[in-house]
Amino acid sequence: MTYCLVVPHYNHLSSFEAFLPKLRGLNMPCVVVDDGSSAEVKTALEALLSADADIHLYQHPFNRGKGAAMWTGAHAARALGFTHMLQIDADGQHDVADVARFIELSQNHPKAIVSGAPQFDESAPKARVYGRKVTDFWVALETWSLSIKDSLCGFRIYPLAEFELIFDKYHIGKRMDFDTDVLVKSVWEGIDIKFIDTNVVYLENSVSHFHYMADNLRLIWLHTRLMLGMLVRLPIWAWRKLKASTS
Ligand SMILES: Nc1nc2c(ncn2[C@@H]2O[C@H](COP(=O)(O)OP(=O)(O)OP(=O)(O)O)[C@@H](O)[C@H]2O)c(=O)[nH]1
Ligand SMILES: [Mg+2]
Helix, strand or coil: CCEEEEEEECCCHHHHHHHHHHHHCCCCCEEEEEECCCHHHHHHHHHHHCCCCCEEEEEECCCCCHHHHHHHHHHHHHHCCCCEEEEECCCCCECHHHHHHHHHHHHHCCCCEEEEEEEECCCCCHHHHHHHHHHHHHHHHHHCCCCCCCCCCCEEEEEHHHHHHHHHHCCCCCCCCHHHHHHHHHHHCCCCEEEEEEEECCCCCCCCCCCHHHHHHHHHHHHHHHHHHHHHHHHHHHHHHHHHHHC
């Protein structure tokens, strides 16, 4: 099993620059996908990463969304010969000290997704914290289970073969709907998901590209589709359960 960091990046230059020494300290190969940042940021990012032989920079010519960036990153990691990718956001909100624990759990469960379950402090905007609870409620209905502890975390390990299977079989949201969409469909496919509590901090002056109006509307549309998908599957799941209990 071989692991590669995959960092989706979109106009997060100053926070990413501050985060970079911590990523370098992991001594892991890394794919950075720049998702159509401004020309200025693009040039600065190229200069910032040019000296790192272990960091591979991929660029989208225009902004396509976080999910699209992760898909590009997964392809790149696969082409470079890795079996697993460790997704971590560029804005430095995640605690790299937990990477070793993520990898250890993944090594014990090679086909499982390992996801962070964020532990927020007072730096987290209340709207984001409470918004998550609403998402958790819908996700429990959409999977008819409590198997997803958090569906929005940007700190995860994906086995690449399983990740590709989900992308080949389903339409997965290419923007901020990606993190939730991919996890719910993984549960539908019977892929195991493990969670690790991890601290998430909102750094001072950090920029969020989460657009409250557009991204929340996108999430509402996602949950509408996932609920319909669950309703279609529910009789099949009930039938399987009934068969298993009578055999
Ligand atoms: N929002 C956004 N992020 C992108 C996009 N493409 C890549 N990213 C990266 O995806 C990661 C998550 O973006 P954030 O804006 O931090 O979104 P978030 O973590 O859900 O929101 P916050 O909790 O407010 O930080 C960051 O590393 C971004 O740089 C994009 O089109 N939109
Ligand atoms: Mg963020």
